[in-house]
Every structure is written in structure tokens, then in C-alpha cells.
Amino acid sequence: MSTDPRPIGVFDSGIGGLSVVKHCARMLPHERFVYLGDTARVPYGNKSAETVQTYSAQCAAFLLSHDVKMIIVACNTASALALDMLRASVWVPVVGMIEPAARSAAATTSNGHIGVIGTRATIASDSYARAITHAAGERRIDVHSRPCPLFVPLVEEGWLDSPATRLIAEEYLRPLVANGIDTLVLGCTHYPLLMPVLSDMLPGVTLIDCGSCAAEEARTLLGVEQTPPTAATQIDLYVTDHTPAFTMLARQFLGMPIDEPVRVSVDNLQLPSVR
């Protein structure tokens, strides 16, 4: 256990980030977590960089007001577009989704062909390609990226393995398969719920769950040894809107029952050093 008793702050555009908290709770069972889901403005994945940065700064300001010792940006879009801004503005370590998954993918691939799937904004930012190339050092790695905007609504509809889901996944993954990828980064916190169907459709391809990689990074940064999981990990849940489907979906992402979240407003918060 870390000697610093302050909680770890986690934010996401909505509830998908709870799939990251699931891994954190497993790897850091004795830590306390404060989670903020910006459900009043979800999703971030189709919005502009400027808007995603403004929203991310407000989420981070909320977490800092809870005296967190670290911020995990449990949203790939926010990690792609706002991580540098956050790191320049806050005084605690900031863990994003992209670098840990990029390092894991670079270490995993045998044939040097890595696929990346995510929202339009994440893929357009090219953040994964840059991070993977950086992690690969002098080794040549080809990154094949594809936005998959229908995966989030399919997961939220609960269609985790319907014929339509398979048809859409085939359409999205066809060019990546044609490129001969042996590793696929699931670059959105909703996608791990599609892992069973994606594994089935991509035999021989290793799937990288960015939440698991980020939780490992957080553990390393805190200098905490892995201990056996406990059922008692404390997660304080905040949302910006009480959306009707929250509880059902949150349980799916977190993999355990969950308390009712507290609704908060973050619209007018600011980071001290951000305009």
C-alpha cells in the first residue's frame, strides 16, 4: 500500500472509464479512488480538440479539489487531446491511456504490424502511432489505425455479440486484417466489453486493453507492490448528469455492484494555471 493516504482521481467522458477502474482496483486494492464521469457532456470522441481540452481541465480541477495524489485520464480521447495540457498544468502525476498501451503493443508484436482502433478524435490525433513509434525506438513498426465510432453505441445498447455487431466489426477490422496485424490496441475504454467477440474474430491477434496497461503504470509510479485483490476497494463516484442507463452500464464496466453516484457540476471550474 502507498504511504500517501490521499485518493487516486480518475475521470472519463462517461462510464467507460470504469473499465479502467476495474483494473486499478485489482492492481491497487488498498487505494481509494475518486471517479468523475462527465455524463452531461458525453461523448468526447466526436468533439473538437479545444472543447475536449476545456472539459478535461474542468474534470481535473474537480479531482484536484478532492485532494487526489494522481490523476488517471481514463478516456482515450482526452488522453490523445488533453494530456500535455494537463501535465503542464497540474502538480500531481497524470497517467493517460495511450503511452502505457503503446509500450505494451510495441513489446508484444512479433511481426511489427500493430492495429489501433478508437474514436474518430483519438485516431485523427495520431497519438497512438506516434507513441508506438517512440516506444519501438529503432525498430520499425507499422501502425494501422481505424476509427470505429459505432462500437461505443453498440456497447451502450448492450449488443456485445449480436449479428449486427459482428457485421460492423468485420467491416471495421477488414483493412487491419488485410495488413496482417498480430497485435490490436483497443484504444477506447468501451471496447474491452467487445473483447470476446473481437478475440473470436481475430485468432492469433493479441488484444491490448489500455485500462490494464494504465493501471500497471499507476502502480509503478506509486511504487506499490502487487497485493492480492480485496473486495473492499473504495470508489467514490461522481457524475455530471444522472443518466438513466448509468447503473446498469456501470456495473458492466466495473464488473461489480456499484453505489449510486453523486451528481456534481463542473462547468465553471478552472485549473489554476489554465485560462
Added chain:
Amino acid sequence: MSTDPRPIGVFDSGIGGLSVVKHCARMLPHERFVYLGDTARVPYGNKSAETVQTYSAQCAAFLLSHDVKMIIVACNTASALALDMLRASVWVPVVGMIEPAARSAAATTSNGHIGVIGTRATIASDSYARAITHAAGERRIDVHSRPCPLFVPLVEEGWLDSPATRLIAEEYLRPLVANGIDTLVLGCTHYPLLMPVLSDMLPGVTLIDCGSCAAEEARTLLGVEQTPPTAATQIDLYVTDHTPAFTMLARQFLGMPIDEPVRVSVDNLQLPSVR
């Protein structure tokens, strides 16, 4: 042409409302329009009633600051959840999407079985069923409703007639077909773009486009005769976020080329009589 030179205000959670403006421009070609798309917070369809009311009040306040003579709520979710609040708060006529389409559906059905499709929030509000029952008077009409949350992302992905779209539509429409509907209300401003595939899948079913019905209602309220369309209808476009896909999608919804929108912030606006 109306003798009142002030513009007509139109707002939507995003760009779908431009499918309503398309009909307005056709029926009221000599009017001027001010359109606000709340693209920084889109979509409204999965959010809570309270949040949709707050956002709708801010959009209406923005339009009133442009001295509009009428507000068209070109979003079914906002019409379902915020119309009463808006009508109680503003001093100009407010046209929603639901009542005009409900009256048209009640007048259209022969067998008394009407289907309604929309977002989760619209369907959960039961607004269409109530409005159709009211419009039907003493005649018995059965309303069969179904939320279709994947239709909006399918339209935004441009998959207007893909195999996946047909598979998903079949799944959504199966219970409505089994109920023997002869009329289907497209209760979301994105859905008219799916009209070709829906018509093809539902032979003998009349599709009701809520935007066309609302434009007709606006014309009646303004006391304007229908005149031949002109290519010169003026539409001033505002958005709360410059989202990457705006221009491409806007052109599809509006059916004509479109100017670059002006970005504005509405977060801190309030209606005078709303807390």
C-alpha cells in the same frame, strides 16, 4: 411573406435539426433563420430530463438574444422533455416536433396502429403516445413505440443503407411490424436520412417526417401562404463546438451547401423566468 421581419430561431442538440430547416426553407422561403446546434454537448437523447431542460433553456436564451419571433425546437428529445418549460418561460411561439407529427399520424392511420421510433429519452417520456391519443380524440389508436439508439450513430457514420443498417433496422422494427402498424413516426431529426431504407423495408407503411409537419405548423402560426421555393433563404448558423464532421453532415441534412458556422458559448445563458 410574414410582415414581421425578425428571424425564426431553430435549435437542436446538434446538426440533425438542419433536416427540419430544410423543410422550413422550402415552406417559408422568404423568412430568415437563426440556427443553433449544441454540438459541444450533443447528443441529448441519453441524458436526464433535468439536463435536457437546462441545455434547452440556454439554447432558447441564445435565440432570444437574436430577437427571434418564433422558436422551433428541432430536436425530438428537447421537445419531449423541455417544451412545456420553454412555453411557460418565453414570450414568442414555440413549435415542437411532437404535436404536429402526432396530429399527422393520427390523421394518416387507417387501421389505428401507429409506430413511433426515437431516442431512449424521447420514447421513455411517452410524449408521442400522449400526443397521438390526444389528437385522435374519441377514436381508439394503439401506439407502438421503440427506442432506436443506434440509428443516430449509423447516420453520422454515413451508413445510410449498409447491410448492418438493414440488420439493425430489422431488429428494431420487428415488433412494430408484428403489431401491424400502417404509419410510422420518425421521431428523431436524424431518421429522415434513413427514409429510403425504411420505406423499402416497410412496404405499405406511411412514414411521418416530424420536420415536415413542424415546418407546416410554423407556416400556419405565422399566417403565411406557401410560395414557390427560392434558392436564397438566409440561414445564420451557430454551433457550440466546431466538430470535425459538421460541414459534411450539415450538407447531408440540409440538402444544400452551407456556410461555415460561427462558434458560440451558451453555458452561462439563462431564460429570464427560469432559475
